[in-house]
Every structure is written in structure tokens, then in C-alpha cells.
């Protein structure tokens with residue numbers, strides 16, 4: 001019995017990863033300091049593994065993103081080994097597209113594989129990153145993203161070229177594996193999470209072909225996670241040393257193991273402690289599950305985490321301010337490693353006092369539940385999920401009330417969150433800055449941003465979200481049933497971090513959450529100011545949530561709290577309300593067969609939250625998502641306006657709307673907020689011109705891709721000036737303002 005862990009966070013206890021890399025970008029950290037700093041961080045990660053588990057991978061560290069590293073390893077982009085070139089691909093003007101990693105809030109850089117004259121690119125082993133890492137630390141298993149996952153998550157090739165591309169990669173992977181074996185690696189960690197997607201039969205054949213070859217080169221431990229592998233028995237006769245299975249997410253792996261057993265020549269690496277959520281593992285149950293596996297398989301069993309640990313903060317030990325009852329019940333990445341050690345002790349008959357104590361705290365506490373909240377959810381009926389009037393009627397009333405021009409301009413909500421603002425908030429939270437001073441600073445920023453938007457000539461204004469540390473954390477802090485952490489940071493992309501709140505009980509809204517700032521902003525202008533809320537699906541997707549009630553009930557509780565806020569905003573005279581749902585696509589289950597049930601509750605939750613009066617215009621916003629496959633569900637949200645990301649994916653998003661005639665208003669993002677580049681009016685007009693081909697012009701809005709919080713004022717101001725200029729030129733070209741009825 002061995003313990004194995006992978007994916008331990010690279011961020012560091014004190015977010016050293018972020019400080020080092022951002023410091024390097026700002027010229028405050030030299031290349032030598034960056035290298036030494038990251039090496040020290042890697043040492044710390046490895047020390048955590050060494051302290052608790054028997055085996056672990058080497059080479060998981062990345063300067064930005066492991067998918068980009070893999071693309072460079074395989075020679076897909078020129079790489080002279082210069083950091084500038086690396087970061088240019090990650091965040092420069094020609095940067096790769098960012099998209100969600102499976103159904104998580106981590107974003108990876110999407111490699112582009114182009115077929116040239118019907119031939120895959122000339123792949124080669126351009127950077128042997130795993131070997132470099134292994135030479136430094138020859139104690140673990142070199143870490144590699146497997147070829148299937150790499151190609152499946154890349155873009156730019158026609159689906160029929162998939163097999164050819166995969167085959168073209170095999171010699172390179174073969175060379176890589178041989179080099180690692182020659183250097184003394186006893187086995188290789190190969191990550192193949194894409195095996196847990198819906199994999200068509202022809203892909204299963206390709207996987208078998210690929211691994212029949214690769215398995216000859218070195219001993220491979222292939223890791224799958226986030227869901228079950230639907231074709232598990234098809235792997236049994238492959239020359240693999242071991243297979244890592246997620247035994248927590250989705251019932252499929254258990255069903256397959258019960259039905260088909262597991263081959264005795266392979267190691268079954270059983271993912272039994274959760275990499276996605278934070279509730280302590282029931283160690284007795286996990287031990288019983290291992291016994292069950294032993295009965296069904298005859299194979300050697302290792303115990304491991306289910307899903308990489310980087311979806312969890314580094315340690316729960318730092319959360320001294322959390323309520324004790326909650327603190328006792330949670331486990332972050334380091335505590336997961338400890339659980340593996342405790343589980344092994346239980347299974348090998350070592351003294352189990354600590355494991356017994358651990359298991360005292362695995363059930364929710366009674367006073368986290370509130371019958372009146374549950375009752376309100378139980379009483380919901382069909383009428384609660386639709387608005388009073390159909391869109392046509394709402395549209396008439398809203399146009400009359402808002403009197404907007406053709407191609408109305410707006411932004412997505414946030415404006416730059418500058419250092420001084422974040423510092424002031426941290427000081428305020430620590431009790432070092434009086435509330436009046438902090439609030440005065442926020443009001444000053446709101447005044448500034450309202451004046452600025454008026455001066456720029458935007459049509460629907462926002463208050464700038466200056467008071468928000470994060471669009472989910474802000475609301476979590478104001479809702480009962482949620483706790484927020486002090487140091488529970490995890491990576492979202494690159495060096496960008498957030499602290500997922502913990503939703504542990506029934507959700508209540510003790511007081512309005514956004515009214516003060518929104519009404520203040522509205523008092524400064526005649527133009528409509530958008531109320532700005534985060535939707536129920538995103539609230540739960542970017543939090544750690546309770547598991548004692550079904551997820552749709554959690555969503556409906558959140559939706560009711562948001563609906564109460566909508567009502568308060570309307571009563572205060574707010575005419576436009578945006579309810580952001582950037583996690584709407586991401587939260588969808590990995591298997592299509594589970595989609596109908598998910599979209600049923602996700603759509604209902606949004607509709608419940610957005611049940612506004614007909615004359616209130618409801619916007620929603622989504623970013624970083626593949627929209628093609630979910631356009632019907634987006635339509636079913638019945639929002640009056642949706643703004644979507646459309647720049648980095650170079651208009652691909654609009655294709656979705658070509659296929660499905662979206663009947664309401666849409667703002668295809670024209671300004672890529674992830675690039676420091678200032679877009680020209682022409683580039684923005686081009687995106688709208690493309691949209692006009694499929695969407696009538698009176699339904700099109702002009703807006704950025706996403707919020708502007710990560711940008712600098714020097715970038716935002718000229719970019720928005722260009723955006724307004726683009727809208728004006730479009731108006732001149734495409735007609736007079738739409739009449740108000």
C-alpha cells in the first residue's frame with residue numbers, strides 16, 4: 001500500500017508565486033531572483049509531499065501554465081528559452097486564448113494546432129522540461145500532460161485530423177519517455193484527464209493505439225480525474241503500469257470496477273480524498289472503500305487524491321479567524337496529504353487515534369440550517385421561474401424607458417482595481433483604516449468613474465465595483481451561510497488568484513448588499529446605471545459548497561437572495577440590472593448525458609434570481625466559455641441582453657449565434673480585456689460588422705469582453721474612447737437611432 005499525491009498548489013503559502021512573477025513583469029525582480037524564488041517554492045512543495053506521502057510527481061511547477069509548457073515542449077511555438085518569449089505567448093499581444101480547464105475555474109492557454117497543406121505541424125522535442133526537473137529532483141515521477149489530453153484541449157484543426165495529429169506526436173512522446181527512462185525514472189506520471197470527457201469510440205481506438213506504443217517506452221502511471229472513464233475496461237490490456245481513477249466524482253468508475261474488476265498486472269491508484277471540495281474525508285468510509293476495491297480487484301492499490309490539489313488553498317492551518325466548528329470540518333491541500341497518511345495508517349493497522357479524532361468532524365452542524373429558508377425553496381412553483389411579460393413586451397417598455405441609441409455602449413462592471421484601493425481594503429478589514437475613510441475612498445472612485453463614463457459618452461454606466469475584492473467573495477461576505485477565508489487563495493489563471501468562499505449552511509440575506517453603492521452612482525447621473533450582481537450558478541461554482549443538500553437547492557437558495565436584491569434595486573429606481581453568470585458553461589457536467597438535469601436547475605436558478613418587473617432590463621454576462629453547445633440554454637435564461645467574450649477566440653463565438661437565431665439583445669465583446677493592447681476602433685467595428693451578418697443591428701450592444709479590473713487606467717481610457725468612436729461610426733453607417741417604441 002503506497003500513498004501518492006499530485007497537483008499540490010504552486011502558489012505558495014504567502015502567494016510567493018504571484019509576487020515573484022508579477023514582480024518580474026514589473027521589473028522589480030530579476031531573472032535570477034525569479035529562478036531562485038521559484039526553485040525555493042518548488043522545494044517547499046516537494047517538502048510537503050515528502051512529509052506526508054510515499055510518492056509524488058516532479059516537474060509540475062510552471063511559470064504560467066502547464067498546457068503552454070507542453071506546447072513548447074512539443075515544438076509548437078518557437079522557444080529560444082527566453083522568458084520574454086514565454087510570457088509573450090501567455091499574456092502579450094499575440095497571446096494564446098484562455099479558456100476554462102474542464103469544469104473548473106482554472107483557465108489554461110489553448111494551443112493552436114494548424115494543419116499546413118493537410119499535414120500536422122513538425123512536432124519535435126524542443127524543450128525537455130520533465131527531464132530538467134527530474135535531473136534536479138530525481139526522487140519523484142516525471143510529470144507529463146499526455147498526448148490525448150493535449151490534442152483534445154487544443155484548437156485550430158479540423159476534427160477529422162485528430163488521429164493524424166495524435167499519431168504525429170507519438171514519436172516525440174516516445175523520445176521524451178526514453179530520455180526519462182534513460183535518466184533513471186522508474187515510472188512516469190502521465191496526466192490524461194480528457195479520458196474522463198465523452199470520448200467517442202474512434203478516439204478510444206486511438207488511445208489504445210497510442211498507449212500500446214508509448215507503454216513500451218517506459219513504465220507509465222496514467223492519471224484521470226474530474227469524472228469516470230467510460231471506457232475503462234478498454235485500457236486493461238494496454239501496457240500501462242498503473243491507472244489513476246477519480247472515485248469521488250461520478251459513479252461510473254465504481255460501476256466499471258464492480259462489473260469488470262481491474263487487472264492484477266496494474267496498480268490501481270484510487271482517488272479517494274477530494275481535490276475539488278474542502279470537507280474532511282470520512283476516513284472510515286474511505287478505508288471501507290479500499291477494502292471493497294480489494295475484494296473486487298486483486299490488483300495492487302495505491303491511495304491518492306481525486307483531482308489535482310491545486311483547486312484547494314495550501315493549508316487550512318492559517319485560517320485562525322474561521323468559526324471553530326467550520327475550521328474543524330475542512331481540509332485544504334496540506335490536510336489532504338495528511339488524510340492520505342492517516343488513511344494509510346488505518347489500512348495498515350497502525351494506531352488510529354488521530355484518524356478517529358479526524359472523523360469526529362465530518363458532519364454539518366445543526367445550527368447551520370434554517371427551516372424558513374428551506375421552506376421558501378420548497379414552496380417554489382412554475383410561476384417563480386418566469387417573468388411576468390414576454391420579451392417583446394418587455395423590450396417595448398424598456399426601450400421607452402431607457403431611450404438608448406442604436407449600438408448602445410456599456411462596460412461589464414469593474415474598472416481598474418488599483419494597488420492603493422486593494423491596500424486600503426486590506427487595511428480596512430484589518431481595522432487599521434476607519435470605515436468612513438474607506439467608504440469615502442470608494443465614493444470618490446465612483447464619482448470619478450461616473451464622470452469618466454459620461455465624458456467618454458457611454459450609454460449605460462456602471463459604478464465600477466471598487467468596493468469588491470472579488471465578484472463572488474463580495475456577496476459571500478454579505479450573505480449568511482457563507483464564510484470567507486483570510487489566506488485561502490487559489491490560482492484562476494497565470495498569477496491571478498481568488499479566495500473561494502465556503503458555503504456551509506442555508507443562505508440568508510440579512511440586508512441589501514449593493515444598494516448603497518449603486519444608488520449613490522445613480523444619484524450622480526441621468527444615464528442609467530446598471531445594478532451589478534453575481535448569479536446563483538457562479539456563486540456556487542466559485543465557492544466550496546455544502547454537500548448535505550442537493551446542488552439545485554443550494555442554487556435556489558442563492559437565487560432567492562439575489563431576487564430580493566433585484567427587488568430592492570428596482571424599488572430604488574435602478575432600471576438596468578446585470579446578473580453575471582461567467583460560470584454557467586463551466587459548471588456543466590463533463591458528460592453530456594448529465595447536461596439536461598444540470599441545465600434544468602441552472603436555467604431555473606437564473607430565472608428565479610432575475611424575476612424582475614417587465615420594464616427592468618436584465619443583462620447577463622459570460623466569458624471564457626464555449627458557447628456553441630449551450631446556446632439553447634443561454635436562450636432559455638430569457639435575459640433581455642447578454643454580453644459575451646468574442647475577441648480572443650476571434651469571432652468563433654458569433655458562429656454559435658449563426659446557427660441559433662438568438663431572439664434577444666447581445667453584446668459580443670469587442671475589447672479583449674486580457675491584453676494590455678489598446679484596440680483600434682477598426683478592430684472593434686470589424687467584430688460588430690461580423691455580428692450584424694447574423695444578428696439584426698438593433699439587437700447589438702458594444703462592450704468589452706469582461707470586467708476591466710485587471711487593467712490599468714492608461715489602457716482602459718483610450719480603449720473605451722475607441723469603443724465609443726467605433727459605436728458612433730457604426731451608427732452612422734447603419735442608420736438612425738431606433739425609435740423609442
Ligand SMILES: CN1c2c(nc(N)[nH]c2=O)NC[C@@H]1CNc1ccc(C(=O)N[C@@H](CCC(=O)N[C@@H](CCC(=O)N[C@@H](CCC(=O)O)C(=O)O)C(=O)O)C(=O)O)cc1
Pocket residue numbers: 105417421422423424425426427468469470471472492493495496497498499542582706707709710
Ligand atoms: C472574472 N473572473 C473571475 C473568476 N473567478 C473569480 N473568483 N473572480 C473573477 O473575477 N474566474 C473567471 C475570471 C478570471 N479570473 C480572475 C480571477 C481573479 C482575478 C483577480 O484580479 N484577482 C486578484 C485578487 C485580488 C484580491 O482579491 N485582492 C484583495 C486584496 C488582498 C491582498 O492581496 N492583500 C494583501 C495586502 C495588500 C497590501 O496591503 O498591499 C495581503 O493580504 O497580503 C482585495 O482586493 O481586497 C489578483 O490580484 O490576482 C481576475 C480574474
Ligand SMILES: N[C@@H](CCS)C(=O)O
Pocket residue numbers: 412413414465471532580582621623706707708709
Ligand atoms: N461584473 C464582473 C464580471 C466579471 S466576469 C466584472 O466586471 O468584473
Ligand SMILES: [Zn+2]
Pocket residue numbers: 412582621622623705706707
Ligand atoms: Zn467576465
